[in-house]
Structures are given as structure tokens and as C-alpha cells.
Amino acid sequence: MAAATARRLLRPASSAAKFSTRRLLSSASSPPSHRSSNTNSPVAFDWSDDDESSSPPPPPAKKPNLPPPYDPFNKKPAPAVAEPADPTNLQEIFHRMRAEGLTDYAVKMFDGLSKDGLTHEALELFAVIKDKGTMPDVVAHTAVLEAYANAGPAHWRDAVRTYDRMLASGVAPNAYTLAVLVKGLAAGDRFAEAGKYLTDMLDRGMRPNVATYLAAFEAYVRLEKMEEGRVLLETMKGKGFVPSEEAVRDGTVKRGHIFRGIMNLLFDK
Template structure:
């Protein structure tokens, strides 16, 4: 029922109008004297980080790229946008953010929210871009956070600091933001930190999707911290969390000992 309602909300009167609607992501021009990337200045400086390197996150750019991605299709099974060939090359990723803008990141966020059933939140995001001609601040911060989260274990602190800077700037994260942070920390074997932000998702009345909580609990099993994982599970259940066994089995191809360990942790199997 919810999925059908989401499709109706996302489906305009015709497929042509669907393409025209999402082409606004790539063809709308910003108002004069406004950055096309964000609706307020966003600056990031981790110069005090022990692990800092020569790459630095982008500041808002006024340049427009002549190359535009194709119109967004929410019903395609392909990734919303192409991932960088080398996620560890932060210098190149941040350079592309500066020169090409954040359209791809807005599309990824829209796609992620929509697939999680958060259609109204996704459309509200799109409305800011369409009606105000500006990129929401949550997109800019999440784009930088996601770059750090995907860059490997040595950048996990940068991802967390970006999130903290986001909150300090008065920007409210959405479910996509926190899912990116949880999965990035889990992939870096920071299971305690991943668990912390999984709890925060529930505190913010967000429902983590299967991929997000599976990643977190896999990290606990992989790091042989099953008891800590069980303690996290009890904390989450106290906040109304119920893991979906069927979705977990259907949504992953992993069948190794880590997956079996997660199933045992979550369902005593």
C-alpha cells in the first residue's frame, strides 16, 4: 500500500512529464548572485586533524559545468548516479564538487529517501531546488560526509566531524545522511560509533533500512564484539526497533559466517 502510494506520488501524468520534472535537477539556473551548490555558505576546515592530508572539502562554487547528467528516473534499477572510480581520491572528488556542483548528490539523496518510502521528504527536498533555485544545505553537508565515509577507515573522524559541523551549523540531517554515516563507520570497523548513530536515528524518529542496520551489526560480528552488539540490539528494541528477518534474507547475497553471526545475534539463530 505504501509503495503504491509512493509510486503514485512520484508518477506524473505521463512518462514524458516525469522526465521533464526531473530534468529540472539539471537545467534550472540559480538566481543572480546565488551559488548553484548551496543556499548558504558552507566551509569545512579540518586543519587540526591528525590524519589530515592535502585534500580539502569544497566551498560553494559559482561555476556551472557544461556536462549534465541525464534526467533522473526513480524506477530504474541502475544506481541513481555513477560512483567515483576511486573513492579514496578525495582531492579529485572535492574538485568535481567545486566544478560540477552537487546535482548528482541531490539525485542520490532523493533516490535513497524515495526507496525508503520517505516520499514526502524526498519531494520536499526537490521543491527547495525547484522553487528556490538553490541546493539545500543538507545536500552539501551530506555530500562531504559521504565522500569521507567512502574514502576508507583513516577518514572516519572526518566523517563524524563533518556531521558535527552540520549540526553546529543548524542543518538538520535526514535519514539518508545518517544512513551514510552509519554504513561508513561500520565499513571502517567503528562498530561502537556506528551503533551510536543507529540509536540517534531512532531518537530522531527515523527508521533505519535493512542495509543500514545490517552493516552496523555485521561490524560488531566482524570485530568479535557480539555481546556489545546484543546490548545495542536491546537498546534499539527499547526504542521500538524490530529487525526484519525476511527482508534481511531477501536483501543480501552474503551467506558467510559473518552473515550467520548477524542472524544469530538478531534472531538467536
């Protein structure tokens, strides 16, 4: 419901968001000086110095068709956020970002923050887009980061570089940004990196949701890195983290060695 409402209300800002998205993705300049996280910046996502990475394609020449304006009398629910059919096809994903803008990504972030109880952050995001007609930099950077994270283990370095470029540009990540990074790294078996950014969340005063910390600790169990996982857990507890046994039981498959390993690692059971 929150996602559908946000999608309808964000439609008037789509035109400005698209043009700023094309400018952001097509820029090849060096990282700019520190800027506010509520402005658009010409940040480069060109990893041409690394043969293993995939940089976004050049912007399309044709002006994209804009969506219809928001109709407050239309009671038809907004369509769900469409996920890419092939998450490994980065060229197509980046092309769609330029052509269609970042409204879908903003809706996903708004919905994710709202579900985690971060209503204030979600409303701040919404206000920037709706009232100022601009797409916050955190949405643009997270969209690119998420594309790399979902593209598979081969692109984990690109995801981390995008995050580093985000920080260098003076853009503050939110809980959704770091959750995307942690879960993407964990899915690619980069358990140490996932643990590092899970700790980063706590250092930034964020509380990782159960899906995020479970993804990281499941990677430790899956790769039989139990001792390293316990070190991470103790570090996180020292920063105020307390895992919820009920939430973990609800969010974990109740069978197999992964579940038993998670319960042993987190709760000594």
C-alpha cells in the same frame, strides 16, 4: 526511474547550485549560527587543525560549463549517477563538487529517500531545488560526509566532524545522511560509532532500512563483538526497533559465519 526523472527536472537549478556549492566548500569561516535546512550557508569544511584529515582544495578559477536546460520533449533517459573512479582521491572529488555542482548528490538522496518510502521528505527536497533554485544545506553537508565515508577508514573522523559541523550549523540530517554515516563507519570497523548513530536515527524518529542496520550489526559480528551487539539491539528495541527476519535473509549472504552470527544476534537462531 525516480532518479532519472529527478535528474532531468533538477537541471534548471544547476547554475545556482554550482555557485552555492563553490561558496560552501571554499569557505574557511567558523560555523555560522543556526539556520534553516532549506538555505545555503557558508559552512567550512577545513580540518586544517588535524594532520590526519584532508580539506577540500581551493575553488577553480575557471567558470564551469553549465549543463543544457531541461527539455520536456526529450525522451532519452538521463544518465546514471556517476560514482568516482577513485573514492580515496578526495581532492578530485571536491574539485568536481565545485565544478559540476551537487545535482548528482541530490538525485542520490532523492532516490534513496523515495526507495525507503520517505516520499514526503523526497518531495520537500525536490521542491526546494526546483522552485527556489537553491541547493538545501542537507545535500551539501551529506555530499562532503559521503566523500569522507567512502574514502576509507582513515577518514572516519572527518566524516564524524562533518556531521557534527552540520548539526552545529543548524542543519537537520535526514535518513539518507545518517544511513551514509552508519554504513561508512561500519565498513571501517568503527562498530561502536556505527551503533551510536544507528541509535541516533531512532532518537530522531527515523526508521533505519535493512541495509543500514545490517551494515552496523555485521561489523559487530565481523569483529566478534557479539555481547556489545546485543546491548545495542536491546537499546534499539527499547526505542521501538523491530528487525525483519525476511528482510535480513534477503539482504545477507546466505553462507558463512557472518550470516549465522547475524541470525543468532538478531533472532537467537
